[in-house]
Amino acid sequence: MNLQKYVSEILDDLKENKMEALMRYSKKFDDYDGSILVAEYEYEVINSIPDEDKKIIDETIERIKRYHEKEVLKDMMYKNNNSLFGLVKRPIRRVGLYIPGGKPLPSTVMMTAIPAIIAGVKEIVLVSSPKDGKINEYILYIAEKLEIKEIYKVGGIQAIAAMTYGIGMKRVDKIFGPGNKFVNEAKRQVFGDVGIDSLAGPSEICVIADENANPEYILNDLLSQKEHGEDSKAWLVTNSKKIYDSIKSEDVIKYLENDLEKCAERANEIAPEHLEIMTENPEYLLSLIYNAGAVYLGNYTPVPSADYFIGTNHVLPTGNSARFGSVLSVFDFMRVMSVAKMDKEDYMNNRKLGLRLAEIENMPQHRKSMEVRE
Secondary structure, eight states: OOHHHHHHHHHHHHHHHHHHHHHHHHHHHHSOOSOSBOOGGGGGGGGGSOHHHHHHHHHHHHHHHHHHHTTOOOOEEEEETTEEEEEEEEEOSEEEEEOOTTTTOHHHHHHHHHHHHHHTOSEEEEEEOOBTTBOOHHHHHHHHHTTOOEEEEOOHHHHHHHHHHTSSSOOOSEEEOOOOHHHHHHHHHHBTTBEESOOOOSOEEEEEEOTTSOHHHHHHHHHHHHTTOTTOEEEEEESOHHHHHHOOOTTOEEEEOSSHHHHHHHHHHHOOSEEEEESSOHHHHHTTOOSOSEEEESTTOOHHHHHHTSSSOOOOOOTTGGGTOOOOOGGGGEEEEEEEEOOHHHHHHHHHHHHHHHHHTTOHHHHHHHHTOO
């Protein structure tokens, strides 16, 4: 299959035939042809969730909130003489959250919605593939807890098209959330018509370990990310022959380096989504790490703890994109605008800079725009 062509043809069909095409693909891929907007009565399924599970989710929400509230930045404005310059931040007005429904990931609702809410986003749309015509009860509970009112039973390529082009809903400004290769390719192709968070690939984990590390911890941490799929990747980087030999899984790519500094260099080359550092002095190695989506230090910060309850975000760059990409944060749900107000005296004293640059670039009307002001 030519993935790019396959997705492109479906997107074109959806763009042209809108709701008719959306329902056709929903029936084909999700065996669902009913109303896509979740009705009020459908929230009754939340009652089936054990109270203890609700308490766990509630506490996790609070932990994630506390962490992300620290990310909020103030506007940055300064004066120069009587002129004013700076940056002001504004939340994105409407965002769409893609939450996988085939294998439901309720934690992704928390990880995407909470920073959006803290950023001040007013309109949040959630889409997820229905199973037997229903949205997962845990997804609905978290959405209700976070006061997300607009939830749609639609997934796959058709969900990306619906959010991008406004099919069955008002279009969004930016799409967040992981999906399979079809969703990923759809996000890639609609970028420009809509913003996207990233192109999430298979899950990745790298562990840097020295001879003091616990092999049982290492092996189970490495295998934890393989649980996301056969194409997930796991690397061990160590300066210890004992640790190297103790990890025998064929699912793990292993590197034996001369020293920990070389281990850090190797990790930077890999640029993994998740990087665990299990060494005697992990803080030292952190100072040498430049390329990783997230770094977890010590024996008691396994990646799954960050996936669920630590509070740090688990939406991370993959596929070597940690060289230039970052963890999802409140910043991703905001725009920053530059602001300037020049005082007349300041303008007149510095106008010569712009006049000459306009001449160099052969932009006579640019020069005229500045020149007419006296």
